[in-house]
Amino acid sequence: MTDDEVYAAYAPLAPDWLRVNFVSSADGAATLEGLSGPLSGAEDKRVFKVLRARCDVLVAGSGTVLAEGYGPLVLSPERMAWRRAQGLPEVPVMAIVSRTLSRLSPRAGIFAEAPRRPIVICPRDLPEARIEPLREVADIIETGVGTVNLKGAMGVLRERGMGQILCEGGPRVFGELIAEDQVDELDLTLSPLLAGAGAVRIAEGRETAEARRLELRHVIEAGGNLILRYVRGSTDE
Template identity: 35%
Template sequence: MQRIHNATQLTDLSQDDLAQLYAYPADLAAPCVRANFVSSIDGAATSDGRSAGLGTPADKSVFLMLRELADVVLVGAGTVRAENYGGARTDPQRRHALHDAGFGGHPEGAAPPIAVVTASAAIDLDARLLTDTTVPPLIITTTTAPADRKQQLIDAGAVVVEAGDAAVTPKALLRVLAERGLHRVLCEGGPHLFGELLGADAVDELCLTTAPLLVGGTGRRISLSAHEFRHRMTRAHILLDDDGTMLVRWVRA
């Protein structure tokens, strides 16, 4: 029997230790895409229709740290609606310190924008994404999305970028982010966006929390795609919490 290596009790780590474990590579010249998801033991990505239903204190701690490190938080429009997304809430001093340490963060401590992928620009103008944020959200859409809808989003404070005619491909999406210097990409879902990125072999890391729950039901997996693929990943580390939560960081093999 072989012991699991790289397994650490989360309670043994300081915030600085945690930041170092999840630090992005230094001097990135292109986007590095990290996905963060939570799943039940039996594979459900949601409970009662939301990923928050699977959350644990350990998952929240790592979730917040990943946001502190990121340049941008990437989500699909369906996830924005289902999870009632507002702007990212981060600590300016910590973001500044993380930048100085070379881990991520931001030189001025600004929060990472939420970047939403929506081919139709279908975002509710009353959504928290627009009304509860300290930085403008980035709406990544298409040239065929209704012009009046895009203008309404701009008037509501969003930055609207066209990245395709009828669809936003992973390649075009990452090009848009790269043009804005947003290289530390944190993808928080949903399953369709994650599946498209995986299908294009555009995901560098997956941070997966397994909540100590069996939930049954018809909850979806963390990724959905039209075609099956096989991408080999390597376990970078495992964090364990006393309540049974397990957090694994998987990286490209």
């Protein structure tokens, strides 16, 4: 596929749209040796980059940001040029979800070297002393008591003009988004690997009372990977 075809294959279906992108082994593991990287290949990375280029805001939990070593959110010159041609700012905004803020340092590259001011999403009852250092380097969305109200936080992002929301996980943030019925799309690469027992699934944490129906929009086979695009299904049987 050409790059234009990949962009077209992931055109959002509505102005306000939340998609989640994951890679998993064929037997359902979200990590190998604690990371997603060993599950991923060039074909999956290409979709990953196109999805980043297509979003207004990239949301990730602190667990993912730290485990995967997220730095400042930067795109290649080609992807920035594509965004300019669409009338978008050159890079999306990075938004980090944390319940405690205990592991986020304002000196980390994701804040200190960010091309656009990031957002931190946290509960509104945290001690001000814990939030204050991050106010220097990020906009803070405080929502929920004792935990983040992710539905509320997604609403705030939309109010601020960020309708295209991409979430790169991780599993606990995804579990929360499913429980809150916030997911419009799941982009899932199935990697031709058996990871065996022990690894986490792509959704963890909070349980959901009722399974959410999805509709399969496309399957791309590339390098032995199945690159799946699911969107929110109709509630009618």
